[in-house]
Amino acid sequence: MSDLTADPAVVAGGLAVHGADAVDGATRLREELVGRGLPARLAAEAPSRWGPDAEPAARPGRRDAHRRSRELLPQLAELAAELEDLDHVVLAGADGVTAAAETIARTLGRPLTVLDSTDPGRVRAVLADRLERTVVVLAGTSDATVETDSHRRAYWQAFLDAGMGEAEAARHFVVVTAPGSPLEAVADEMGVVVLPADPQVAGRVPALTAFGLVPAALAGAEVTALLDDAEAFSASLGRDADDPALALGAALGAAATGGRGAVALVGDGTGLDGLGDWVARLLAVSTGGAVLPVVVETPTAPGVTGPDVLTVSYGGALAAGDVPGGGCAPHVAVNGPLGAHFLAWEYATAVAATVLGVDPLDRPDDAASTAHTRRFLESGPPAQAPSHTEGAIEVYAPPGSPADLDGALRHLLDGVDDAGHLAVTAYLDRVADADTARLRPLLAEALRRPVTFGWGAAGEHHRAGRPAGSYLQLTGAVDGDLPVPGRPYSFGQLQAAQAAGDRQAQADRGRPVLRLHLTDRAAGLAQLRDAIGRWRA
Structure with missing residues (x-):
């Protein structure tokens, strides 16, 4: 990784971006973008940038x-x-x-x-x-x-x-x-x-x-x-130099086009809790999966580094003499007030989308998943018997996969190659079943590949994953359903339709999906952790 103290940070409006110019190709790319006049056009949000469907008003993330x-x-x-x-x-x-x-x-x-x-x-x-x-x-x-x-x-x-x-x-x-x-x-x-x-x-x-x-x-x-804070930072947008957001966007774009399409987002402990989740959604849905954001729990958690990973730390202000990263050695570090972060990441994502030639208004995976969900609400999800039941887990293995828990899990994880990643989506209760999130670092440590984690429909950015993605979906038994007033379905049926819609959207694109249904959520999670341990062994 780059030595963030070797080169000066790009600083404006209270926000600093360290290490951006050290990313391979980022400096040359930024110069090309400046030569094309892109910084000023993005800052002005020229309607032509986003195509006729975005004119005259519906433009993503207006900078003002x-x-x-x-x-x-x-x-x-x-x-x-x-x-x-x-x-x-x-x-x-x-x-x-x-x-x-x-x-x-x-x-x-x-x-x-x-x-x-x-x-x-x-x-x-x-x-x-x-x-x-x-x-x-x-x-x-x-x-x-x-x-x-x-x-x-x-x-x-x-x-x-x-x-x-x-x-x-x-x-x-x-x-x-x-x-x-x-x-x-x-x-x-x-x-x-x-x-x-x-x-x-x-x-x-x-x-x-x-x-x-x-x-x-x-x-x-x-x-x-x-x-x-956003107003103080906004004056830097559109500049040809001394523009932290442009430097960050060029680094993201250069990394993605140069083989580092996964971006590990890690908080450095300086107070911006939850920013990584917002950035992950922004990057994923605005780049159409060309960038794979991975939110990492701590600077020392598995998944911070990797051969195709750009590591980006984020946080608030750093004390004098502090080294960015909070304990890891990131390629890029972004530090500053939250309002400036919001504006900087929106602009940087627009720069990256431009470099990647992606229309940030297009969400085909999301549209397909939503359409399938509505259809399954009307007709019910396709009837499917588990391929195997073991303890508190029903296994729904994809075609060509072993039917048993260990075999199906091994088949899925062994299929994550050097170009792949694993997306884990849990259609569970993110409070009562919070321990489910601990599967991400376990799997990342075992696979040595990017592993993302999301909670059900709120994990929408997992639908925009790269084509090489493999998908582990977790669902759980409902202990007492709840009707949706005025509708012919319950929340349990809605959740099941959403999960089935996501599975169908991924299957339509030829992505392997292993569904594990926990008939007892706590016991099933314990079983799954044991199975991951056996795969690692």
Whole structure:
């Protein structure tokens, strides 16, 4: 890896990028981009950059969104005062719209409950938590999502069942959505407060817009400081030199075109909790899988390094004399305030997408998965008997694979070659089944290849994986299902349809998918850890 102290960092607006110029080909690429006038065009968000479908307004990640978001601040302050007695903030949404708010709340130490799951146990637990003091922020982009609609229906019924009238129940909702969206129409019928999302931003992981700011502000976060930090950094965007975001984007693009298409994202311990998850979604969905982001738990966890891995650490301000990385030796380190990070990564991702020739508005895997989910909700997932049952695990092995647990797992893992990676997706409860996430470092240590991990439908960026990906899907028995009010299906059936939709989308692309169904979640996870240990042996 590069010696980050050997070359000066690129610094502006409080954010520093170390090591970018040392990435092979990055300096030459940056010079080429400057020669083409790309930095200024991206900073101006020229509509032609994104194609006719993005004109005139729907452009991903407008770089001046933070300025227009200031118009929200008086309304946010008034709303927070009106809802002061509702101190339990629940953010319900899908498709990455919850990621930024969760990052803000975690970084600033504010309590925010995120409901991005259709697992019946998770939904039931959140519904039972301080209902009388809950305000639900429903976040949705221009598309109607069955997940958000189901959460809305469940909470509305819960408020009514608690003895609230419709007017009082409506007070417990705030909706953030694009003007003219189906969710806005529903909100108007319900009589709830609607805060419009910026119509000029079409990014899949919006940060410094109403999607990120409204829930964080209601949870008590000081969002004005985020906008101030973004404003201070924004002056550097579009420069031909002294532009940290351009340096970062060129490093990402050069690495991906030079054989380092996996990006290990590791926090350096300087206070930006959860930023890696937001960056991972941004990189994956905006590069169409050309970049494979891998969120690594700590600087010493397996998966930080690899022959085709660009290691990028991130964090807040470094103390004088501190070496970036927090204990690992990254190729690139990014340090600065959170508001600057949001803006820098959005711009850098746009640079990388340009280099890779990718349309960031295209999400074929996501569209296919969603279409399959809706079809399976109507007709039910395809009937399938397990190929083998062992203890608390039902094995659904792909064609050509051994049927038993050890054999199927060995077949899947042995098939991850020097160009491949493993994506683990758990359709489980990310709180009650939190130990599932510990499988990622175990598998990364065993495979010595990139291993990603995501929770169910919230792990949307795993759908955009590279063609060489192999997929391990975990599902679990439902202990007491929960109906979706007004719909002919339950949350358990919705979750099963989502899992089946993801499997079908991957199978359609010829990707191997091993599904392990845990008939007892705790016992099944213990069995799986043992099986991984036997494979390593």
